[in-house]
Amino acid sequence: MEIAVSQPALHTDPDQVLIRRMAAGDEEALRVLYAAYGRRLFAYAYRLTGSRAAAEEVVQDTLLAAWKGAAAFRGDSRIVTWLLGIVHHRALNLLRRKALPSDTLEEAAERADAGAGLTELAEASERRKALTLALGQLSGEHRAVLELVFYQGLSLAEVAEVLRCPVGTVKSRLSYAKVRLREALARQGWRAEDVL
Template sequence: MALRWFHAAERRSPAAVAADADLLARVADGDGSALRELYERYARPMFAFLYRLAGDRGTAEEILQDTLLAVWRSAGTYQNRSRVSTWLFGVARRQAHNRLRGIPPPLPADPADGAAPEAGPEELAVSGDQVQQTLKRLPLAQREVVVLAYLDDLGLKEIAEILDIPVGTVKSRLHHARATLRRYVDARME
């Protein structure tokens, strides 16, 4: 169930990693086709991550577009201290955080407003309404670490790098998130 793209990126050959860095350098130089190629490589996993954070397909799509705009504008700030995939994931996370800060995720669209009632493949991959409804109960900072740790199967160090926070903070957020989720599950079982 967990996304494996991040781990696959970690096992990519040095040539593939260098190719990503070259693409990002081309984006920094204003090459739109390089941005398109980065989008083709990373849009699916970034969308899946954003959907898990936002809980809504439309919001996740909007945040993904915001992410691409931010990548276009800030590609020149990439300093090759991490893999391009990690940097992109961090940009997506910051865009989601900016968009969702203090605002509860939107409720699913009402079919009367013309939204497609069936779930897309990315939504099915994150295993349905029960998980999304439970994740919505967490504050955004906790939701991020839960998604990265348990749904994307990343380690504490990787999560800390993506979120640009200390490993201890990741551990603390996971602890608080588990406690919140445990209380929610216990309340539902009563």
């Protein structure tokens, strides 16, 4: 009787290949990584900092850290989880160092969909303002959990990895944040379902 021994499959995950290429000094791999995840990283950085310039700085710092740390990436998590973790910690460090001005409502309106009618734009602006005010009443750790779960689509385990805390802590922060967000929106006369 013959026993077949299987050979380990070659790891062909495109993200893992990119990281290996970056570790080998391939700058094109970094450009591909940015093309794949840059918008998502920027969106998270912007939500944390409230400033376009600060978000751009955070993303640039994140990509530099990813470039330098590519060889040390163990592959225990998805690449996006690793990158969002870097963004999270870089943004918090930046917020500790500087008081950042938020983008103005006019700047946000300039970036809004040009095809939207004035009524829709005004309503969207009011919803955004209400949500921003409500989120501003939460602590940074509670805002981060909401952002990572609902906007970035991470699992609770991935959020725990990004925030470097137990999954149970993520669950309790998420539950607390959802209740407080609903309350803050209600105080402004909004239902969470109408804003989110």
